[in-house]
Structures are given as structure tokens and as C-alpha cells.
Amino acid sequence: MVERVVPEGKRQRRRPTKQGAVLSERLIVETALNLIAQHGAEALSVRRLGAALGADPSALYRYFRNTDALMLAVADELIGRAQQGWAPTGYWRADLRAIGLRIHGSYRSNPQAALLAAHRTTGRPHEMRAVETVLGVLREAGFPDGLAVRVYHAFVDQALAFAAQDAATLALPSAAKEADAEVWREVYGRLTSDTHPHIAATFPLLAADMRGSGYPFALELMLDAVAALKPVADAR
């Protein structure tokens, strides 16, 4: 089996493509992010990316062994950006809230990559730091180890699960996104009280609430419940 992908540091020479681009992992990842940002998730294909780079599509296979490897590189770039500039305050509730909303927000900011990243254990430095940070917030606040671990698990999985869920919605092709929105107007908005009394009675509230993410409220409920389980009640 031939190893076709040369690690980024070991490349010796580079020849520009016909259109003059000098390829690199970094350039490819950034071009991919731009492509998604400008033309939507469905615009990311090897062929389009090649065109955007000014290279033959097949040239990308010298840098990434397949599309999945490219997506993971993009995801890793985003995990790095997400953790930048945050420090714990010493208040466990505020810290967990901030971490949860940051994970959720960063995944939402690049839904396509988030979908591939959210259900994998990478064991990479950024992920390790996040695990250590969350466990540290709980243990230093006085949660005993057994409880800290269970809360860590529920908290992180909730953040990742909602992040992936909301990213998935954002990553839908725009036609599907509109179809989902139309369902609320055209289907749920027309149900009557003889067949669906609870939907009919609450429809305007329901349609308004469903426009946003359920995560912020779900996170607050979790923090409420965790506070009630904490052995030594305090204001932090």
C-alpha cells in the first residue's frame, strides 16, 4: 500500500498549479471554510474546492487521504478557535454555563464540521483540556468525585448533543430548512382543537419558542438540578 499523504512538515518542494496557487494544508482548510461560509454547506465538494483553489480536484488527495480527513482538519481548526480567550471565574455555575454556551456557539458557527466532530472522541490536546477544565470546575466547587463524574458526563454530552442537533439544522440544504419552517406554519398552525386541543391552544407560543434553540433553557434546568444535588449549598 502506497502512503500518498506526506505530513505537512516534510514537504520539500512545491510547484504552483496551472493557475498559480501554491497548495498547503492550511490554505485548503481555510478555503474550505470560506466556501462553506459563502455558498452554504452543500457547496463543499472536492471538485468545487479544487476550482476555488485553482487546482485540479485530484491534487487535494496529496494533502488529505479523503474527504473525511479534510473535514476533521476543518473541525480541529474550529475546536482551537472555540477555546481561545476563556478562563474560569471560580463560580461553578457561571463557568459551566459559559463553557456550555461556548461549545454550543462554536459548533453552530460551522455546522458542517460540527456534525463530523460532535460524536467522536479525538483524544487531541484541545479536547483533553476541555475535559480537565470541566472536571476541575466541579471538583474544586466541592462535588465529590462520583457525583462530579456523573455531572461531567451529563453536562458534556448535553452540550455536544444539542450542538450537533442545532448544527444539523443549520447544515440542512436551504430547501429542507424552508420545508421545516413551513411545517410549523402550514401543518401545526392549521390543527384544530377537536383533534389536537393542546397544540391548538398553545400554537402561537409554540411556534415562537420553536424558532430558537432549546439548549439555553435545557442547560439552565440542568444547572438548577445540579445545584440542588450539591452537598454543600453555597452562592457560587
Added chain:
Amino acid sequence: MVERVVPEGKRQRRRPTKQGAVLSERLIVETALNLIAQHGAEALSVRRLGAALGADPSALYRYFRNTDALMLAVADELIGRAQQGWAPTGYWRADLRAIGLRIHGSYRSNPQAALLAAHRTTGRPHEMRAVETVLGVLREAGFPDGLAVRVYHAFVDQALAFAAQDAATLALPSAAKEADAEVWREVYGRLTSDTHPHIAATFPLLAADMRGSGYPFALELMLDAVAALKPVADAR
């Protein structure tokens, strides 16, 4: 614009395909679920589905206007299977717990299909019934409309988000699944207290807890918090 998709109830005659199959929405959805269960989510294409049904691929466009509509029908079938044989007990906590665990379980038992289905709003009968049921449990328990709607949203999104998250893990190719498990032994198991004190201190507890799903505990935390918000406290 021509309306090419005839509603299921209004079809008049049916001619078997060359290979003798008599098509229907139901047969197509069930064949799609079988295809996914047997050969993975990536095996689901209009062309393969046509072949599995013994029909020309383009014949499916008489039943679903595009692939997206077919996916919504598959999603709704999963929701329907989750609700089969369940009836409310009148105890809101027990009812929400049962519904949450059923959704989670149904999606986990069809992980490949769940991945394609869990983040869509179908607007189809099974989904409509589920929405009505959950809202009904909350409103009949005495939650005021505004709170019932917010709790409904957080509850349903959390169930679907965890279901998709856990389904994603189950749907990984077995090589990737093992690689993820190895990360816990080989990476997190080797971290020392000088760089990652909290992980090092709790590792055995952590590794054990992470083997299961975080959903049951997260659900219980949500029910705890919701009980505390309920205007009239009661034992139900």
C-alpha cells in the same frame, strides 16, 4: 407546476412493476429502513432503493417528490414505532420519563436511520401525535401554557439530541468505534496528575461512566428541575 405526488389515500389503480412489486408509501418506507439496517445509511439512494423494490428508480417520484420527503417519512415511522403500545398514566414525571426513554431507545435501535431522521420536523401524523401527547401531559398536570411550551421544547429537543448522539456512536464503523474506545485507555488513562490532575484523580470512575449513555441521568436532572418550577407542588 404539475402536482405529481398523489396523496396515498387517493390512488385509484396500481400496476405492478416489471418485476411484480406493487408500490406504496408504506412498502417504500419499510424497504428503506431495511436497506439502511442491512447496509448502512450510505446505502440509501434512490437508485438502490428502486432496485431493492424491483422498480425503476424514477417510479419513486410518484410517491415522494424528492429524497427529502422520503427521509421525513422514514423519520416519522421511527417516531411512530417509539409510541406504539404506550398510554399515559396521569403522572407527568413518569409519563415524560417513559416518553423520553422510548424515543431514545427507538432511535438507538435504528442508529443508521436515526442519524438521518433525528433533526427534522416532519409535520406528519406520528410526530403530530407525539407533540400533542407531551403538551397534554404538561398542561393537564397544571403547567401554565408559557412554561409548558418551554419545557416541551427543552424536553423533546434533549431526547432527540441525545438519541442522535448515541445513535451516531452506534452507527460508527466498528474500526472507528474501537479507535474511540482506545482513546480512553491509551490517552486519558495515561494522563498524569502533574498535567491533568482532575482526570488522573477520577480516571477509573470516568472511564466506567463514559461507557454508558449520559441521557438517563440528564433526563432525571431535567425532571428534577421541572418539578421545582411547577406552580402547584404535588406528588405526581
Added chain:
DNA sequence: ACCTGAACACCGTTCAAGT
């Protein structure tokens, strides 16, 4: 009324050849 088959405009990926 319903199904077919050809056609169109795309995909990801491989590999021998070119520079």
C-alpha cells in the same frame, strides 16, 4: 394512471502520464 428509460448535470476517487 402509473411505470420506464434515456438524458442531464453532477459526485468522490484512482492512477498513469506529464512537468
Added chain:
DNA sequence: ACCTGAACACCGTTCAAGT
């Protein structure tokens, strides 16, 4: 050493024609 171009094996979807 790196990029190219053709080729392969797929996609989803449309529409005139067939039954």
C-alpha cells in the same frame, strides 16, 4: 515531487414515451 486529465463508478432528478 507534485500536479493533471481521463476514467470509473456512482449520484438525484426530469420528462417524453410506453402500457
